[in-house]
Amino acid sequence: xxxxxxxxxxxxxxxxxxxxxxxxxxxxxxxxxxxxxxxxxxxxxxxxxxxxxxxxxxxxxxxxxxxxxxxxxxxxxxxxxxxxxxxxxxxxxxxxxxxxxxxxxxxxxxxxxxxxxxxxxxxxxxxxxxxxxxxxxxxxxxxxxxxxxxxxxxxxxxxxxxxxxxxxxxxxxxxxxxxxxxxxxxxxxxxxxxxxxxxxxxxxxxxxxxxxxxxxxxxxxxxxxxxxxxxxxxxxxxxxxxxxxxxxxxxxxxxxxxxxxxxxxxxxxxxxxxxxxxxxxxxxxxxxxxxxxxxxxxxxxxxxxxxxxxxxxxxxxxxxxxxxxxxxxxxxxxxxxxxxxxxxxxxxxxxxxxxxxxxxxxxxxxxxxxxxxxxxxxxxxxxxxxxxxxxxxxxxxxxxxxxxxxxxxxxxxxxxxxxxxxxxxxxxxxxxxxxxx
Amino acid sequence: xxxxxxxxxxxxxxxxxxxxxxxxxxxxxxxxxxxxxxxxxxxxxxxxxxxxxxxxxxxxxxxxxxxxxxxxxxxxxxxxxxxxxxxxxxxxxxxxxxxxxxxxxxxxxxxxxxxxxxxxxxxxxxxxxxxxxxxxxxxxxxxxxxxxxxxxxxxxxxxxxxxxxxxxxxxxxxxxxxxxxxxxxxxxxxxxxxxxxxxxxxxxxxxxxxxxxxxxxxxxxxxxxxxxxxxxxxxxxxxxxxxxxxxxxxxxxxxxxxxxxxxxxxxxxxxxxxxxxxxxxxxxxxxxxxxxxxxxxxxxxxxxxxxxxxxxxxxxxxxxxxxxxxxxxxxxxxxxxxxxx
Numbered sequence: 001x002x003x004x005x006x007x008x009x010x011x012x013x014x015x016x017x018x019x020x021x022x023x024x025x026x027x028x029x030x031x032x033x034x035x036x037x038x039x040x041x042x043x044x045x046x047x048x049x050x051x052x053x054x055x056x057x058x059x060x061x062x063x064x065x066x067x068x069x070x071x072x073x074x075x076x077x078x079x080x081x082x083x084x085x086x087x088x089x090x091x092x093x094x095x096x097x098x099x100x101x102x103x104x105x106x107x108x109x110x111x112x113x114x115x116x117x118x119x120x121x122x123x124x125x126x127x128x129x130x131x132x133x134x135x136x137x138x139x140x141x142x143x144x145x146x147x148x149x150x151x152x153x154x155x156x157x158x159x160x161x162x163x164x165x166x167x168x169x170x171x172x173x174x175x176x177x178x179x180x181x182x183x184x185x186x187x188x189x190x191x192x193x194x195x196x197x198x199x200x201x202x203x204x205x206x207x208x209x210x211x212x213x214x215x216x217x218x219x220x221x222x223x224x225x226x227x228x229x230x231x232x233x234x235x236x237x238x239x240x241x242x243x244x245x246x247x248x249x250x251x252x253x254x255x256x257x258x259x260x261x262x263x264x265x266x267x268x269x270x271x272x273x274x275x276x277x278x279x280x281x282x283x284x285x286x287x288x289x290x291x292x293x294x295x296x297x298x299x300x301x302x303x304x305x306x307x308x309x310x311x312x313x314x315x316x317x318x319x320x321x322x323x324x325x326x327x328x329x330x331x332x333x334x335x336x337x338x339x340x341x342x343x344x345x346x347x348x349x350x351x352x353x354x355x356x357x358x359x360x361x362x363x364x365x366x367x368x369x370x371x372x373x374x375x376x377x378x379x380x381x382x383x384x385x386x387x388x389x390x391x392x393x394x395x396x397x398x399x400x401x402x403x404x405x406x407x408x409x410x411x412x413x414x415x416x417x418x419x420x421x422x423x424x425x426x427x428x429x430x431x432x433x434x435x436x437x
Numbered sequence: 438x439x440x441x442x443x444x445x446x447x448x449x450x451x452x453x454x455x456x457x458x459x460x461x462x463x464x465x466x467x468x469x470x471x472x473x474x475x476x477x478x479x480x481x482x483x484x485x486x487x488x489x490x491x492x493x494x495x496x497x498x499x500x501x502x503x504x505x506x507x508x509x510x511x512x513x514x515x516x517x518x519x520x521x522x523x524x525x526x527x528x529x530x531x532x533x534x535x536x537x538x539x540x541x542x543x544x545x546x547x548x549x550x551x552x553x554x555x556x557x558x559x560x561x562x563x564x565x566x567x568x569x570x571x572x573x574x575x576x577x578x579x580x581x582x583x584x585x586x587x588x589x590x591x592x593x594x595x596x597x598x599x600x601x602x603x604x605x606x607x608x609x610x611x612x613x614x615x616x617x618x619x620x621x622x623x624x625x626x627x628x629x630x631x632x633x634x635x636x637x638x639x640x641x642x643x644x645x646x647x648x649x650x651x652x653x654x655x656x657x658x659x660x661x662x663x664x665x666x667x668x669x670x671x672x673x674x675x676x677x678x679x680x681x682x683x684x685x686x687x688x689x690x691x692x693x694x695x696x697x698x699x700x701x702x703x704x705x706x707x708x709x710x711x712x713x714x715x716x717x718x719x720x721x722x723x724x725x726x727x728x729x730x731x732x733x734x735x736x737x738x739x740x741x742x743x744x745x746x747x748x749x750x751x752x753x754x755x756x757x758x759x760x761x762x763x764x765x766x767x768x769x770x771x772x773x774x775x776x777x778x
Contacts, residue, residue, distance in 0.1 A: 052543050059539035062492065063532045069502050070528055073517030080506055081514045085737025088507025092745050095496070095503045096752030102492035103759045110767065161738035163507075163745075393521050393592055402525070406532060413536065417544055424545035 003075040003390045006400040008372070010071055013407045014064040015368055016361055021057035022131030023187035028054055029124045030214050036117060046211045052421055054127070055109055060414055079379050079389035082158050086151050087144040089163040090137035097137060101130040135183065136176040143171035146371065147240045148380050171240060174233040181222045181229050182367065185326055186360025188219020193357025194422065196350045204425055216353070219360070220330035226323055231286070238287040241381060242296040243305060244374035247312035249283060254297040257281040266313050307376040315369040322363035329356055439746035444732050446749045447504045452710050454497035456615065456703050461494045463616025465534065465562020466609060467636050475632060482624050484542065490764060491538065508745050511735045512722055519581045519595045523568045530565030533557050563609060570608030574601035577717060578660055582725040599654035607651055610644035611706065618702040622695030634690055665716035672712045679708035
């Protein structure tokens with residue numbers, strides 16, 4: 001249990017650090033592009049301010065990633081012994097992508113006024129692209145745990161290993177797409193929220209407005225695309241991991257016209273969901289594209305193979321609800337754009353974005369909980385149970401406390417640093433006179 | 438065939454981590470042993486020297502670890518089970534060091550927090566290579582006991598012994614030496630250069646002492662180190678070449694040959710790694726019962742090795758030129774980087 005908690009904690013932090021680290025370079029590159037094209041110094045200032053953020057998040061993402069590559073073995077030796085050669089391919093490519101990212105970041109951060117300006121800009125783009133590539137590769141490794149392929153499992157032996165096939169396992173595309181879009185949505189909203197707050201406080205308005213727009217557009221486009229990828233993901237889960245889908249939906253009974261259950265409190269003992277909104281046939285439709293075909297419920301899955309239902313269900317509901325919320329805010333933004341209304345000065349509009357700052361990341365954590373907890377009791381779906389994979393070393397509890405302390409300190413430090421960066425915007429990045437609107 | 442490509446990459450990744458990451462750690466160690474009035478200066482020189490490449494330096498460790506867990510899962514999992522504790526300490530060092538370095542460079546406000554970052558940075562720069570060395574030493578010290586029944590002998594004595602700890606200190610001294618040699622070439626001020634030369638001397642002496650302790654420990658703990666090093670022609674040749682290059686290095690230091698001495702220092706590390714790995718190759722982990730884990734026998738599926746080898750070859754086509762260009766372009770135009778921020 002301590003091993004699980006430690007892994008969950010490490011991944012939970014890493015997912016935030018690395019999402020921001022892989023998406024912010026794109027914001028930075030866009031702003032940089034606008035500076036090169038328009039020659040407006042404000043874009044250069046935004047770029048520089050963001051590049052500091054990228055550097056901070058890259059460093060924390062890199063160290064937390066390094067730690068994870070060891071933790072896999074420290075906590076799950078039995079899993080890694082067998083799975084390493086099968087699903088390791090994306091990791092080795094990820095190492096390459098990550099390396100390129102580090103090199104490009106070196107060029108970018110230290111390259112102002114040293115190189116051809118377009119070459120310099122290009123290294124910033126490379127940071128973003130290799131960041132996304134690493135993200136996709138890592139998710140591909142995770143998706144293998146959900147849909148293991150590329151080997152034969154006969155009498156407890158893993159034979160006929162094909163790492164390439166394992167990398168392109170059936171779930172890799174849907175999961176990678178869903179995660180990448182989520183990263184853009186969450187980071188876009190988070191960054192936009194911070195800048196919205198500064199606009200509302202009437203600080204360096206021009207600077208923060210420019211920054212807000214770039215981040216918000218990324219976040220909004222991503223949040224509107226997300227339901228599509230969510231649908232693809234859900235269909236994949238239905239096919240490969242019916243237990244997970246059933247838990248997500250708290251879908252206890254296999255029946256025709258399976259209902260879509262929204263909200264509610266799953267009552268595991270009596271196998272029903274209280275206070276939920278049930279939309280008959282909709283689950284069948286979402287999974288099978290027709291309203292009648294039954295969707296496999298928890299009654300057809302042996303209890304020892306069922307994931308924790310309540311956690312999975314709640315997490316899923318939270319993720320979907322927050323995703324919808326972000327999409328809603330996105331639509332409002334688009335209306336503002338379309339009607340050419342200048343809502344940027346309106347407090348309610350800014351407050352909306354400020355409130356949405358953490359929403360994307362809560363949704364990511366919830367979604368990640370769905371995919372990880374929903375896969376339990378398996379570490380490799382249908383092949384190896386999590387309890388069989390854990391390290392034999394006693395006292396992992398202490399290690400968990402240690403890591404908890406470290407990650408909490410790290411988060412506090414990162415927030416502290418960002419706060420100081422933002423506070424110093426007037427002195428460092430935008431020392432023009434308080435701009436008029 | 439591909440297996441040898443993979444093993445070569447593993448060895449190269451270790452070497453590059455030891456040389457580049459080592460010099461990086463060493464910079465923190467040098468800072469630790471620098472008197473207060475000079476600290477600020479050293480820090481500035483160090484920052485200019487490693488700023489652009491430090492992230493890349495540490496990627497070599499990730500490459501090495503990925504090669505291990507993809508290609509040699511049994512070796513990876515055995516080490517991460519029985520050397521759990523030193524690995525965790527090393528990881529803590531890596532986290533602390535990486536973040537402290539970044540934080541102190543990117544904190545927008547310069548105040549007393551800098552002192553905190555500095556403290557964390559120097560201590561973790563010391564601890565990380567210390568435990569890296571301990572882990573490396575433990576792998577070959579024959580203390581890993583797969584049949585241990587009690588906690589102490591399975592998870593503590595596997596690494597807490599004279600031999601491994603001596604190797605840890607030897608690694609620390611080596612890192613400090615590399616950094617001192619590297620930093621000599623990064624400054625144009627005579628007084629600072631002198632200071633770095635003194636540090637190089639200090640680290641050289643420390644390395645000799647720690648090295649002697651390693652040999653003494655190997656005799657006391659019945660580890661055939663002397664046989665590994667001097668029992669074969671490659672070992673003797675490598676040791677002799679390293680010694681000659683060390684003498685050469687000390688002659689050239691006083692003639693101001695800033696780049697050649699770097700090459701010589703890197704060469705020495707290469708020779709040291711070669712001697713210590715050559716004789717017991719391909720047995721990378723030596724166990725208590727006399728058994729061992731071998732790179733040749735204990736590797737993953739053949740298809741995996743082929744894919745891994747190809748990935749490494751293709752990856753290095755991208756990485757190496759970019760890395761060389763990165764190092765070269767920041768060497769070419771040395772200027773005060775911090776001014777740009």
